Amino acid sequence: MSNYGIHWFRRDLRVAGNQALQSHWKANQGRVLGLFCFDKAFLSRPDFSVNRFQLFIDSLYELKMELRELGSDLLFLDVGPEKSFPKLIKALDKQGQLPHLFTWNRDYEPFARKRDRAIEELMMDFGVPTETFRDHLLIEPQELEKSPGEGYQVYSPFARKWLEIYQKPDIQRRIQMQKAGLSYLQKRLKGDVAPVFNFTWEELFDGKIPFDDWLEDYRKKNQEKVTVPIPPAGSLNAFKKLKEFKRKVSDYGDQRDVPILEGTSQLSMHLKSGSITIPQIIAFFQLKAYKKKKTGEDIFLSELIWREFYYHILYRHPRVENEAFLEKYKDIEWENNEDRFMAWKEGKTGFPIVDAGMRELKSTGWMHNRVRMIVASFLTKDLLIDWRWGEKYFMDQLLDGDLAPNNGGWQWAASTGCDPQPYFRIFNPWLQSKKFDPQGDYIKKFVPELKDLPAKQLHEPIENHPTYPRPIVDHSEQREKALALYKFEQA
Ligand SMILES: Cc1cc2nc3c(=O)[nH]c(=O)nc-3n(C[C@H](O)[C@H](O)[C@H](O)COP(=O)(O)OP(=O)(O)OC[C@H]3O[C@@H](n4cnc5c(N)ncnc54)[C@H](O)[C@@H]3O)c2cc1C
Known part of the structure; x- marks a missing residue:
């Protein structure tokens, strides 16, 4: 050998x-x-x-x-x-x-x-x-057990246990080991790296590799079909994003929910391909375990833990890939109206914050987390459409589309998941929009036909606009229907 x-x-x-x-x-x-x-x-x-x-x-x-x-x-x-x-x-x-x-x-x-x-x-x-x-994960699903053989189903105790394990010397050692990789990336940014490997496929096969290397071909062919601008890829570009986020991380707690501010890291698409990992991010910011979340860094770490939580759930309960985590909501009788689903996908529901999010998704391949929660709640609780339709559409469109967090996010919003948003707590899209986009800057960015309207009008139904639709449903009526639907399934 x-x-x-x-x-x-x-x-x-x-x-x-x-x-x-x-x-x-x-x-x-x-x-x-x-x-x-x-x-x-x-x-x-x-x-x-x-x-x-x-x-x-x-x-x-x-x-x-x-x-x-x-x-x-x-x-x-x-x-x-x-x-x-x-x-x-x-x-x-x-x-x-x-x-x-x-x-x-x-x-x-x-x-x-x-x-x-x-x-x-x-x-x-x-x-x-x-x-x-x-x-891919800092702490693997099998390392986190509530009792022998049993994983977690609720985020808070999961996060507590995660943070406890996080402080153990071998995990901290693993994080410290990332420092060499980070300084290598720093050197690479300056074009200052020397070869460390010394073997190639060509050498192995004496100059004649008996397999076709198709990468360039696939890359070019697929490029012709792409519908959104593809951000710079790879580990060096992920590292640049990480560095850019350095000046924002301490304000993360205040800014992460305001979609127009771009106050989040935008690292999810790089995490998906493993161009960057959670241990690298933690090592870069030297994130410390928290008891109570106080700083932007603490809140940022808690979001990284959400990611690991959803992987934990998928690993422990692979059935969530196809069905509701909560058995009682497995057979909800969704209305599944195709026209309404189309209006949602196209960003033409007459709810400006929802439409802005859906148009952001279609034109950029990304959507802000707060808006993901709003549009997911709207699809399931206002349009009464099966969360799996939304989950699938997100997977079709998202550059960071990733089974575990996508499924987790959808099931959370639809109240069918582990640790879900309780079914009776239904987002009011008008209030969400007023709270998180008060001046309507985000809405106007992605729904330009509304750019001349005063901010106040963007948080209520818009009547008599030449091109923008009236709301396709009445939120209060749909809310009652949703409550009845979930109550019925619970009974
Ligand atoms: C309906 C719905 C669908 C979602 N689908 C996906 C998906 O397909 N892929 C995906 O990576 N995330 C998904 N999320 C979670 C979250 O919206 C994105 O991870 C986040 O918006 C990515 O932006 P960021 O990198 O700037 O996040 P930041 O706010 O900078 O957070 C840093 C990292 O923490 C993790 N994170 C943050 N929030 C969450 C969260 N709520 N759940 C799990 N991990 C989180 C992500 O890995 C993220 O990159 C979904 C959320 C919802 C509500």
Whole structure:
């Protein structure tokens, strides 16, 4: 067996702080190769999004360039791992070049867990040792238990336990270890990095790689279909975003709910691809455990914990992918009116704050968290449409679309989830808009036909506008209907 390793990249598209790469680097003196395997079936998955795929594939391209700069490379295979890995391993076996170690970082989605188990067995059959690492989450779902074998269902006790574990020396050590990765990124920003790896696929296959590397092709073809501006991708750009957020983090508590202020980090899309991770963010801001949330930093940390919470729920209760977490709300008889759903998607409901959010989503691929909560509540409790329709549409449009937090956010808003918004607490879109966009700046940015109206008029039904619609429903009436619907299911 030759002394080199292969790392299979999935949702960890970065070098900095990637523990699996470090482990290879130590064990194989820098002889490590990157592999990415793209399953074409992914293109027809119901949660596939052309725009998000572009961001992902751009991130992958950045990673390839980075690995090359560092003396390694990334091979992009466009056949699913179950088919392409046996081919690859057989080819390597034939030339007596099986890798010394095959690694990947753990994924927590039901589909990925099943796939990974199969790959582990496959590698075992070929006698290739595998090792998996923690990467995507700081504290993994199996580490957080309320009682033996039982996870959490409510955020507050989950966060308390999370913060307790967070202070343990081995977690703090893990965070401290991120500092080397951050200083590497800082150097990279200045163009000041030297190669650390010393092996390439070309070398391994003596100049003739028997697999097509399709990355450029996919990137170009997909680019033609993209419908929103794709932000700069990859770990260096994620790091730049992190640095930009440094001047905002202390005001996070005051500004995070005001959509026009752009007071949040906008890191979610990079977290999704693993161009950045929660441990890196924590190390960068040196976030401390809190007892009571006092500072912007505390509140920011509590939001990062929400992310880990939703992963915990998905891991512990994979059924939430398809059904309500709360059994009693599994069979709500939603009205599911197609015309109203269309008006919601198009941002033509006659509720300016909802329309602004939906138009922000369609034109940018992102939406502010407060507005996500407003439009999700509106879809389920005002339009009485199944939260899964909204969840799916979000997955179609969001650049940060991610099963665990998206499902969690939707089920929270629809009051069907773990730790949900109680069903009787229904957002009033008029009051939400008045509170979080009092001057109507956000509304006017995304619903320009309203730009000349006085702010006050944006928080109440708009009559007689030449192009902007009247409200498609009456909030008070729909509220009563929603209450009846949920009460009925509870009975
Ligand atoms: C209906 C609905 C759908 C959502 N869908 C997604 C999704 O598909 N992908 C996604 O990453 N987030 C989703 N969220 C959570 C949240 O809206 C986004 O994470 C946040 O808006 C991203 O912006 P940011 O990076 O500037 O966040 P910041 O405010 O800067 O927060 C930092 C990070 O903390 C995490 N975070 C913040 N708020 C939440 C939250 N409420 N739940 C879970 N994690 C959170 C995110 O990873 C975020 O990047 C959804 C929320 C709702 C209500």
